[in-house]
Amino acid sequence: MSKSVLQCINPQCGKRYNALEIRYRCDCGELLDVIHDFESFNRTGEMWRKEFKKNLQLPAFFRFKDILLPDLPEEKIVTLFEGDTPLYLANRELQRIFGIKRLYFKHEGMNPTLSFKDRGMVAGVSWANYLGVKIVACASTGDTSASMSAYAAFAGLKRVVLLPEGKISLEQLCQPISSGAIVLGLQTDFDGCMKLVQELTAKHPIYLLNSMNPFRIEGQKIIGLETISQLNWKVPDWFIIPVGNAGNISALGKGLREAYELKIIDSLPRLAGIQVEAANPLYQSYKKNFSDFKPVVAQKTTASAIQIGNPVSAKKAIREIKYFNGVFEEVSEKELLDAKAIVDSAGISICPNSATAVAGMKKLREAGVIREKDLVVVILTAHGSKFSQATIDYHKDPKSTYSNPPKTLPPTLEAIERALNL
Ligand SMILES: *Cc1c(COP(=O)(O)O)cnc(C)c1O
Numbered sequence: 001m002s003k004s005v006l007q008c009i010n011p012q013c014g015k016r017y018n019a020l021e022i023r024y025r026c027d028c029g030e031l032l033d034v035i036h037d038f039e040s041f042n043r044t045g046e047m048w049r050k051e052f053k054k055n056l057q058l059p060a061f062f063r064f065k066d067i068l069l070p071d072l073p074e075e076k077i078v079t080l081f082e083g084d085t086p087l088y089l090a091n092r093e094l095q096r097i098f099g100i101k102r103l104y105f106k107h108e109g110m111n112p113t114l115s116f117k118d119r120g121m122v123a124g125v126s127w128a129n130y131l132g133v134k135i136v137a138c139a140s141t142g143d144t145s146a147s148m149s150a151y152a153a154f155a156g157l158k159r160v161v162l163l164p165e166g167k168i169s170l171e172q173l174c175q176p177i178s179s180g181a182i183v184l185g186l187q188t189d190f191d192g193c194m195k196l197v198q199e200l201t202a203k204h205p206i207y208l209l210n211s212m213n214p215f216r217i218e219g220q221k222i223i224g225l226e227t228i229s230q231l232n233w234k235v236p237d238w239f240i241i242p243v244g245n246a247g248n249i250s251a252l253g254k255g256l257r258e259a260y261e262l263k264i265i266d267s268l269p270r271l272a273g274i275q276v277e278a279a280n281p282l283y284q285s286y287k288k289n290f291s292d293f294k295p296v297v298a299q300k301t302t303a304s305a306i307q308i309g310n311p312v313s314a315k316k317a318i319r320e321i322k323y324f325n326g327v328f329e330e331v332s333e334k335e336l337l338d339a340k341a342i343v344d345s346a347g348i349s350i351c352p353n354s355a356t357a358v359a360g361m362k363k364l365r366e367a368g369v370i371r372e373k374d375l376v377v378v379i380l381t382a383h384g385s386k387f388s389q390a391t392i393d394y395h396k397d398p399k400s401t402y403s404n405p406p407k408t409l410p411p412t413l414e415a416i417e418r419a420l421n422l
């Protein structure tokens with residue numbers, strides 16, 4: 001008996017499908033959730049928590065597998081040892097700057113391809129491996145293609161990535177090229193690539209691995225639970241996360257919601273989704289109490305991973321924000337770049353997208369929405385080394401608040417002493 005089914009996210013429809021069927025949407029057009037029969041495990045919250053602490057030498061995915069993809073045979077798992085990422089307590093200086101003592105950073109940039117997308121791909125590519133598909137594809141703002149390409153390469157699957165030409169970082173472009181994907185740069189934006197990859201995978205036997213594939217969401221959903229286990233099961237007051245296509249916030253919410261229902265955690269955190277002003281359709285909808293949702297045309301932003309005007313998982317994200325009494329916030333380019341410089345300079349290397357979450361947290365704290373005494377976890381989504389150009393541009397610009405440009409000197413001790421004021 002299979003433990004999982006696909007189910008339409010529209011409660012008025014709720015149609016169910018076999019989990020082994022390859023489909024990304026309900027017949028009515030809505031997205032799908034993977035729903036599991038957790039009751040069949042007959043476990044208390046305490047028993048689940050014990051399960052997650054078993055086999056600590058294996059990648060996180062194995063320990064959490066019963067809650068992620070219970071039907072997946074272990075020998076089908078394609079892992080590069082993702083997850084178990086560090087949870088940093090902010091140092092004194094960061095606590096002071098942000099005005100929060102119990103401030104944590106969950107650094108998802110410490111995954112194998114340097115972003116949280118690896119958590120989605122261990123699930124998505126393993127499932128593809130289980131289904132026996134031969135070719136996988138995705139549209140990407142950079143990190144999805146890097147991750148999918150690496151995992152598909154490891155599994156020996158053919159891999160195709162659609163990228164908006166000139167809109168991703170050089171390091172992100174290098175990743176799928178070097179791991180052997182067919183890389184197609186299209187003269188459009190991410191939303192344009194996303195539309196085309198859906199047409200491509202609908203027409204041909206190519207498996208779609210964007211986060212509209214609900215198995216990706218299953219992999220990503222343990223970010224929250226893993227964090228809480230690192231906090232010895234203390235539930236934070238807030239999780240703060242950047243939002244682009246809205247898969248990750250949907251996953252975070254689904255994982256925490258299920259954990260609450262299974263009594264693995266005994267209270268609910270609040271969620272804050274942070275967007276950039278250049279691409280803020282969910283923030284705009286939130287401002288109108290979600291009375292309507294309108295896609296926007298995303299403008300250029302250094303947070304290129306979230307330069308998305310028509311988030312595929314918008315409805316799932318809104319569902320989670322409502323359930324968790326959450327908020328959306330938006331930040332400017334200056335706010336996010338300054339936030340990046342602040343966290344980078346404490347020794348934690350982050351990307352502009354992660355910095356969006358940090359800047360949003362700062363704004364919410366200043367507005368009093370987040371309180372000084374709150375326990376706050378900011379999810380850092382990728383590593384700073386993926387975005388060297390943005391970092392160099394910021395630090396070389398004398399107008400930047402925290403600029404720290406390198407100095408060029410003649411090769412003499414005197415010159416060095418002068419530069420160091422010695
Ligand atoms: C993909 C990505 C995001 C956005 O996640 P969504 O699921 O698209 O909302 C944020 N930051 C980084 C670094 C990413 O790669």
Ligand SMILES: [Zn+2]
Binds near residue numbers: 009014015
């Ligand atoms: Zn439906």
